[in-house]
Amino acid sequence: MSFDNVYEALTGDGDARWAFGTGFTDPLAGVETAVPPGVDRADLTAYCLMLGDDALVMSHRLQEWCTNAPDLEEEVALANIALDLLGQARLLYARAGHADGTGRGEDHYAFFRGEEEFAGVRLVETPRGDFGDLIAKLLVFSTWRLALLQRLIPSRDPVLAAIAAKGVKEVAYHRDHAARWTVRLGDGTDESHRRMQAGLDRIWPLVAELFTPHEAEVRSARSGVGADPADLRAEFDAVLDQVLTAATLRRPDVPPDPGGRRGLHTGALGLLLAELQSVARAHPEATW
C-alpha cells in the first residue's frame, strides 16, 4: 500500500463521512489497514485514542457555539472547524479499532467509554466561556495540533500518516482563523483586548500539559510512529509569540500548576460535593 492511496482514499470525492450520528460505515472502509511489522499495536491504539479524544472533545465544545456565535459567518466557520475535528476523531478511532485487534468501531470509543478512559488533554474540556476564551483555546489548540500533525506525516504507520496529511490542511486553516481573531480582538477595543487577554490567562495553566509526554507517546515517537509532544514546544512558542505581539497581548505568566490548588479538580470532586452540599443547598437557612 502506498501512502498516496490511503491519502486519496481519505480525501477523494463522494466523501460523506462528516455528519453527526452513529452506525456509520467504517470511515476507513476500503483502505489497507494492516499494521506494519514492528509497530506496537497497544501503543498505536493508545496513541490514536489520545489524538482522537483531543479532537472529539474539542469538536463538542466548538459545537456548543452553534446559535451562539457573534455572527452567522462565524457560526458557519466554527461549525466547519468542529466538523473537521469530528472527522479526525472518527478516522483516529477507526484506526484504533484496527490496531487493537478488537474490531470495535468508532461508536465504542466515543460513546461507551467512561470518563477515566478518555485520554484527551484537559485543555479541550474547559467550559465554553466567552468568545475570548474560545479564541484563546482555539489558537493554543490548533497551533499545538498543527505542529503535532506535521510531524506525523512521515509516520511509519501509513494510515496515521494519511490522517495527519489530511488533518494538516484542516488545522492550518483553524490556526489561521484563530490567529486573525486574536489580532482583531487583542488589537481592537479596550474591552475586546481585556477579554482576549483574560481568555489566554484562564487557559494558560493547562498549556504545560500539552507538552508533557505520556509513556505511550514517548514510545510511539521512538518507534517512528508518533511524535514526542516535548519536541513541539519551541515551534509553539515561536508562533504564539508572533501572534501575541501582533495582537498587543502578553504571554501569560502563570506557573504550570494545573492541580487542585487552582480549582482544577478531578471529576470525582463534583460528585462528592453534590452529596456533601445537597442538604445545605436545599435548605440554606436551616440548621441541624
Next chain:
Amino acid sequence: MSFDNVYEALTGDGDARWAFGTGFTDPLAGVETAVPPGVDRADLTAYCLMLGDDALVMSHRLQEWCTNAPDLEEEVALANIALDLLGQARLLYARAGHADGTGRGEDHYAFFRGEEEFAGVRLVETPRGDFGDLIAKLLVFSTWRLALLQRLIPSRDPVLAAIAAKGVKEVAYHRDHAARWTVRLGDGTDESHRRMQAGLDRIWPLVAELFTPHEAEVRSARSGVGADPADLRAEFDAVLDQVLTAATLRRPDVPPDPGGRRGLHTGALGLLLAELQSVARAHPEATW
C-alpha cells in the same frame, strides 16, 4: 494574646465541636482572632482554605468507610480520623472567615462554594476504592500533612499556629495508623501485598502535586505564616522509604503527569460526556 491561650482554647475540656451538621457556634469563639500586623489577609484566607479543603474532602472520603470497614475497631478508628480532620477543616474555615474580613462562617466555605472554588489537592478527591487504596492514600496524606503542620507551629499567625499544634497530635496518630496497616498488608499475604502495592501505584501520579507550591503558599512561607510545600519532600520521602521498606513494597515509578492523558480530567469532562453519550447509552443498539 499568647500562643498558649489559643491552644488551650482549642483543646480545653467541654469541647463539643466535632459533630456533623450546620449552624454550630463559631469554633474559634472566645479566641483572640485579630490578624497580626503585616500579615496579608488575602493570602492568609487563601492558605487557610487550601488546608481546610484538604481536610474536609479527605474527611468526607474517610466517612464513606463507615459501615464498610473490615472490622468494627477499624470502623471506629477511621471515623475518629475523619472527625479529627473535620475539626481541622472547621477551625481553618473559621480562621479564613476572620482573615477575609467578611465574617463568613464555616458553613459558607463548606457548603456554598462551587467546585472550582475549592483549593484542595486532587489526591484527596480520588474515589474510595478498596482498603488498599484507602491505606495508601491515608499514608501519603498524613505523612505530608504532618510534615506541613509541624512547620506551622511557629507561624506568625497565632491562631494558625494553635490549629497546627493541635493538628500535629492528631495527624501523628493518623500516620502511625496508616503505617501499621501498610506494613501489615504489604508484608502479609500475596493478595494483601498486591492490593497495597496497587493502591500506591494508583495514587502516585497525584503525589507530585502535594509538593508543587501555589503562589499564595510561597508568599505565606516567605512572610512566616505558612510553609512552602516544596520543602516537605525530603522528609516525606524519608518516612515513606522507611515504611515501604518495612512493608516489602516498592516506591511506585510513575511519572508526575497527572493530566488528561492518564484519565485525570477536570469536572467539566463528565458533564460533557453525559450529554455527548446520553442517546447512545439510552439506545445502545440504535443507529441514527
